[in-house]
Amino acid sequence: MLEQERNIAAWFYLAPALILLAIFIFYPIFNSFVLVALEDYNYLQQTYDGFTLTGNFRNVLNDPNFGQAMLNTMLITFVSVPVSVIIALLISVWLNAIPIQKIQGFFQTVFFLPYVTNAIAIGMAFAFMFNRRYGLINWFLGLFGIDPINWINMGASYGNAMITLLIYITWLTLAFKIIVFLSGLQGIDKQYYEAARVDSASRARILRRITVPLLSPMIMYITVTSFIGAFKTYTEVIGMFGERLGPPGDPNSMTTIVALVYDALDRSGVPGAMSEAAAAALILFAITLVFTFVNMQVSKKRVHYG
């Protein structure tokens, strides 16, 4: 643009947004690093007890729940994301194959419902659904002669509770993926399919060699954002298990890294808690960064743009 610089005017327009961003985005980024370096920071009295480079990180790592949080977060991320991506892909392909637009639209709406529902509300519904005695799932399994399973009630095993959580999270996250994949599929020029038919390709081959590669930018986007989102799992756990973060009698068994942050925040009066929260958040950030970087590298080989 060969337009003159309008610095003053620009800054006026930017001011409201920038002020808010400065206070609530930029300052916190900077402050996290400050917090993390303080020892025994007491925010109520604005006192602290010296500096530490790794002290707060060590506190987080030594937190009795840290190992569990790490394990859970990794499980949730590396199981629910691939599973939901694959299911979403299949559903989108089949959905796209429905010839009548109105019917396809109807199903689109159905599949999108989980996106607009409250994670807490529907988490509660899931929890009751998996109730050992009164839930729908065990009744259904009973039809096949399977004994009632203790999914998430008192005394439930870690494995069962985790499986239930994974099912819930997969269910919840399908919607977004399906919509993105569907719009991607609809953007693929029909002529490629016609050419492939003329080239005698079977449906399976068309899916594998034409559809998926042409869809790969979307798949990449979904995968990256889904992984990042999965690392931040917390509200979903609250929805299903409440603040206890686990079945009755087994608190914090379903805790996640983000839960650690909020745990620390709950102890805000305690000296050093804020710094721990900051440390946990930074650890989360680091994991996300590393992972996204790895993801980008992998995708370079497999994603075809254009």
Place this chain on the structure above:
Amino acid sequence: MEITLQNLTKVFQSKKEDEVVAVDNLDIVIPSGKLYGLLGPSGCGKSTTLFMISGLLKPTEGKIYFGEEDVTPVPPEDRGIGLVFQNYALYPHMTVKQNIMFPLENLKIDKKEGLKKAQEIADLVGIGHLMDRKPAQLSGGQQQRCAIARALVKEPRVLLLDEPLSNLDARLRLQTREEIRRIQRETGITTVFVTHDQEEAMSISDEIVVLDEGVTQQVGQPQDVYDKPNNLFVAKFLGTPPINLFDGRIENGKIMIGDAYIGKSEAEDQEVTVGIRPEGFKIVERSSFQVEVEFVETIGRDTTLIINHPNVEVQGSFEDPEEEGDVTTVEDTEFEALNLEMGSGKSIQDQKTFRAIVDADYGVQPGDTVKFSVKPHKMHVFNKETGELV
């Protein structure tokens, strides 16, 4: 492989309950090993016919035979055809080599064998050195050759091309159409291609099929169709510059334009449209056909005289569709100002003028009065109403 189209009809039902008859009872035999051009304006049904031959469209009525076999119910993947799309439809994420080999993979051909075939065909079309590039890295002409290679690699019985030259710039078109002919000769595959450009069709086809609104207008060798058009449509469609059309009449065995005597006819008295090819005028000393020259265009070899004449029949122009556009053959003088010069060399019927191409030696100047005689074989007389040859 001989292609036979029998009573081929395609009717489209649009949402508003009206039907469009895209192809109306086509009966054509394309002999084995020949290069046939389906020619006609936009919307004449040529692409529809091509896609029915390919199997991507099902005919409403009629049958298609490859040789003795009725392929009408056979899906495209089993017909053994090669199809080159107008936009090439090259898989953007695969290399040239992978694109060409894709059909072979589907036909379960051994990989080494397939690689050999792919290289052979790529060399044949002239892109053998580009095997590892992706389509986006190729020029338009190279992309097209890749599409052709992909179609040919499975040694199809029939090769189909949808407007193969329309996406290329003018310079490339000349080159590429020769390439198509060369490739067809070398492989000997029965080939059908679709185009709206009559020059293209005429230059490389063994025979052309002229279509209008789904109906066959004329089939024959290009020169024959040009020299002996069956009806007004064919006469108008072929020829650059286009044929000149005059309001005229047949009176007592004489073909008259206004007061000028043009030639003899054995038909009965009637109102006619007289079509005279630009090259059909000869300057003579004495003739009742006398005109004043308006403009003179010299291109060295020939001189084109542009002449006003009250009897010139004004018809609309054939829009040269770079995109899919509506064609209106309009017999309405109000639409004369449709100046649709589109770079393919076609020009329009200007209002009430006609073009005569004469020898430069005559040294005609604007404002001169010239007398013409008309070469009988360059003149075609059509009934005013039906457009049929008289």
Place this chain on the structure above:
Amino acid sequence: MQNVENVEELYEDEQKIRFKRRMRLALVYAVVIFFAIFIIIPFYWMVITAFKTETQVFMSPPMLWVNPVEWQWVNFSLALERAPFIRYLANTVLVAILSTAGTIITTILSGFAFARLNFKGRDVLFMILIATMMIPGEIFVVTNFLTITSFGWIEDQTFVEAVLAMTVPFMTSVFFLFFLRQAFKQIPDELYYAAKVDGKTDWQYLWGIMVPVALPTITTITILNAMNTWNAYVWPRLISQREEFQLVSNGLRDAFDDTAGRIMYHEQMAASIIVTVPLIIAFLILKKYIMRGVSRSGIKG
């Protein structure tokens, strides 16, 4: 060409092909319906439980269907007795309106600057903003909590302070700025020049031309932002110091905390419905915008 027998064979072939095609279509529908049921079941369970009596809820095997005549609408009033859900709804609506209004205004203004004005450091600044999108929200939460506290909005919290604490940090969004700038950039420069020639100021151009043209994007942003507020849990929970200040999500969770014995599922589900239904209704009405916004974010991504 063909003798009579062959014609019949060919007819059979055609039938076979048509049959295969129909089978394939049937399979597609079967699979889609199967997954659709999988999606619907939790909703169905939520609804059916909300209309049961206490006895019916604690039945094993569970009742799968309740006669509409016997639906226990009373569960909703029971739920409302447990916790002031209407209050929560109202709070949420208020917070949603305020934060969305704030976001719209700040985004429009800054979007205008980024899309239309030429100023020093523009591109660098934009890159920095994009970079912040990659940072997990938890980093901000910690400090923001401290900041809000230092504003005095936590200590002896009044309703106004609670509302402020829940809206002010969210009165701008880089995510929405990104999209709005995109939409603004699509408006041809010529329109701006023409407006200038007509003597219009930037402000008039922004509100008179750019905003109306970008209205679909703005609508989508509004809706998505409102949805986020509705489903927000962690920040409201952190901030609200009194029960009356809660929003629907954390209000719902607190109301049915199962540490105090058995959960009254029918009430809990009724409450869940109160919380979910408004959003679902909004979705059904505005579904075009919402789905388009989501899919577009995928394409840009």
